[in-house]
Amino acid sequence: METVQGRQQEAPGAFAAFARFVVCGGGVGLTSSFAVAAMASWTPWALANAMVTVVSTLLATELHARFTFGAGGRATWRQHTQSAGSAAAAYIVTCVAMAVLHLLVAAPGAVLEQVVYLSASALAGVARFVVLRLVVFARRRPRAAAGVRTALPAPAVVPAAVSRAATPTATVVLCGAA
Structure with missing residues (x-):
C-alpha cells in the first residue's frame, strides 16, 4: 500500500468527520449485518461474523482514509493494522451481545437478532470513531510547527x-x- 505523504487534505472537523463516519462506516456496517445473517444460515454465526468483519474492516478503513478523515489517499499498512485492532474489539462486542441474546431468548427471530447486532455495532462504532480519529488517522503535527527545532x-x-x-x-x- 502506498503512503499518503504530501497528499493529505485538510482534516474535517469532528462533526463533519463523524457524519462521514456514520455514512461510510454505517453503510458498510448495515451491509455487513445482512451478509452475516445470510452467511450464518450455512456456517456458524461467529465464523460468519469473523469473515464479514475482516472484509468490511478492509473496505471501511479505505473509505475512512479517503473520505472520512481526509487522509487524501489509500490507507497505509499501519492504518490498516491499527484499524484491525479496533475492529477486533468491535467483533468481540458484537459476539458478546449475540451470545447474551441467545442466553436470554431461546429462539430469537431474525429481526431481534438484527436489532441486537446493529445496536452492538453502533456502540462499538462510536468507540471505533474515537480510536480512528485520535489514533489511526490523527494528524501528526510537524516538529517545526510544534515549536521543536528540527535543524541546528x-x-x-x-x-x-x-x-x-x-x-x-x-x-x-x-x-x-x-
Missing part, C-alpha cells in the same frame, strides 16, 4: 575585525558554540 541554526558570520578584537570567550559566544 546557521552559524553566525563574524567579521574578521570583530573576531580579532573580541576575547576568545566573546568569539565563542558570537559563533553560537556556547
